[in-house]
Amino acid sequence: MAVRFGMAVSLVAALAAWQPQAMASGSDEQPATASGSEEQLARQLSNPVASLISVPLQLNYNSNIGPVDDGRQWVLNVQPVVPFSLNEDWNLISRTIVPVVYQNDVFPGAGSQSGLGDTVQSLFFSPAKPTASGLIWGVGPALLLPTGTDDLLTADKWGIGPTGVVLRQRGQWTVGVLANHLWSFAGNNQRQDINATFVQPFVSFTTPTAWTYTLQTETTYDWEGDQWQVPIRFSATKVTRMGSQLVSIGGGVGYWLESPDRGPHGASVRLVATLLFPR
Secondary structure: OHHHHHHHHHHHHHHHHOOOOOOOOOHHHOOOOOOOHHHHHHHHHOOOOOOOEEEEEEEEEEEEEOOOOOEEEEEEEEOOEEEEEOOOOEEEEEEEEEEEEEEEOOOOOOOEEEEEOOEEEEEEEEEOOOOOOOEEEEEEEEEEEOOOOOHHHOOOEEEEEEEEEEEEEEOOEEEEEEEEEEEEEEEOOOOOOOEEEEEEEEEEEEOOOOEEEEEEEOEEEEOOOOEEEEEEEEEEEEEEEEOOEEEEEEEEEEEEEEOOOOOOOEEEEEEEEEEEEOO
16 A cells, blocks of 8 residues: 555655746647647646546446456446636636446346446646646545446445645646545445545656557555555547547556456456547
8 A cells, every 4th residue: 555655655756856848837728729739639638627628438348347257347437627717827627527337247146237326526726827847736625426326336425525636747748646535424324434545647648649648547545445446557549620529539458456356357448539628
């Protein structure tokens, strides 16, 4: 546990020590133009608190789920991101994750389930421009809403906690970490309480042709069950136009380095399509 949290702390320290070269203040927040907008939008997508309206549709496939590795799961995460300008100095970024799930045989005799999972709503208060040293950051609350439509698709708990993100964009590189912690405060008393930490370090490289290559982990530690979920993922996405609509499309592969007995194991696949609405 200490090693994985140490990795995230080390990344934050590296961000603080990294001095960007010739980075224009607020360069990621300028409106997109018809010429050359794709690369700029691709870089904005690498920034979780960019002032860009987007609707990512993220389809994940996981297998080898459960104690006998028979389970399969498809999860479509609908993840609208909506920024609000509070004043000339501050933005509020709303990030929502609504999972649509189909799964079967996640434990012996479970059969199949389909429907909504639980929603995570995050709000980031973020400066409208990077700091003098080039840091981009945001902090705020995260909420867990028990919107699951099946007993096996929901924790049946309400949760709340802090969330935050810090990153730097230097040239074509983006390096950062996003994290949150959720505690349950209400819900079904018969279900296990929630006390979980999520840490997502990420490194992205964006090319002049608007391809973005990302390496990240999406690590969760369950303090109640003393269990880790540690996937490592690589993805490639491309900003382009479909008619008049700007989109980012791509996919990636992952591998579960560690997972509890009830969780997924082995390889995973991710497909992503993001609708973009630059202002």
